[in-house]
Amino acid sequence: MTTGTTTGSAGHTRTPTDIEAKLLQAQQELLDCPALAVDRSVTGDLSEIFEETPVIFSYLPEWEGVTFSRDLCVRSPRITEIANCWHSEPTAGIPEIRGEFRVTDLFTAVRKRPPNLAWTGSSDEEREFFTDLRVIDDTPLAAAGQLAAVRVQKQADPWELWYYDMELTGVEGRTRQYVKLDLTYPEYVEQLAVTKGTLGWQYLFTDEVPLGHPDFEDVRNQLTTMLDLFPRLFPAWSYAELASRLEDRL
Numbered sequence: 001m002t003t004g005t006t007t008g009s010a011g012h013t014r015t016p017t018d019i020e021a022k023l024l025q026a027q028q029e030l031l032d033c034p035a036l037a038v039d040r041s042v043t044g045d046l047s048e049i050f051e052e053t054p055v056i057f058s059y060l061p062e063w064e065g066v067t068f069s070r071d072l073c074v075r076s077p078r079i080t081e082i083a084n085c086w087h088s089e090p091t092a093g094i095p096e097i098r099g100e101f102r103v104t105d106l107f108t109a110v111r112k113r114p115p116n117l118a119w120t121g122s123s124d125e126e127r128e129f130f131t132d133l134r135v136i137d138d139t140p141l142a143a144a145g146q147l148a149a150v151r152v153q154k155q156a157d158p159w160e161l162w163y164y165d166m167e168l169t170g171v172e173g174r175t176r177q178y179v180k181l182d183l184t185y186p187e188y189v190e191q192l193a194v195t196k197g198t199l200g201w202q203y204l205f206t207d208e209v210p211l212g213h214p215d216f217e218d219v220r221n222q223l224t225t226m227l228d229l230f231p232r233l234f235p236a237w238s239y240a241e242l243a244s245r246l247e248d249r250l
Helices: 018-032 055-059 070-074 124-131 185-195 201-205 214-233 240-249
Strands: 036-043 081-088 098-104 133-138 146-151 160-165 178-181
Touching: 018 036, 018 081, 018 185, 070 185, 098 185, 124 133, 133 185, 178 201, 185 201, 185 240, 201 214, 201 240, 214 240
Parallel strands: none
Antiparallel strands: 036 081, 081 098, 098 133, 133 146, 146 160, 160 178
């Protein structure tokens, strides 16, 4: 894939950053892979790169005291939207596997309303927690009830990453539909490019769920298939760390 240059919405042209290039490469690899069928693929515009807090936040009182680290600014993809929904091609003779991701510009995403996750059984503590969340990746076409979010808190650096899965309360012994991820936002996007958004990949980065439990059979099958297929389908990426993480969680 050629990263080249892209014209942004403001009309200026620039070369994609390292993380933007990785996301664009992952997208192109999905489109070019004969073993996978892509149901939806969207590539938005690249926009201005920030090395420090975007000035707009200095005019928003509710953001006073919120830390935007340089790492967060520099390593965040500045793209209006990049999204892909895909599944294994039935005629390819490979196990069933699916994936989806949708990433938008972080600094736009965090200014949107929190996701509506509270229900009648939510505690006051949970309701307050949900108001801190801002969606940074979701699965709108797969409609799988899954999303990833940053937690925006004052003086927090780095920001927490959380993964919500509406099916989690169906797991024996679980009362919450969300888990904390052992990732920063930039690290999350890096792993998203590697996994291509395979459904459930986020569970490789939390110790809160036992992937060896029978209730996680579908997730486990997806991850096992990913780690078997992807090193052959996408040899430019390394899957050794992810394989080790899966082994540790079984």
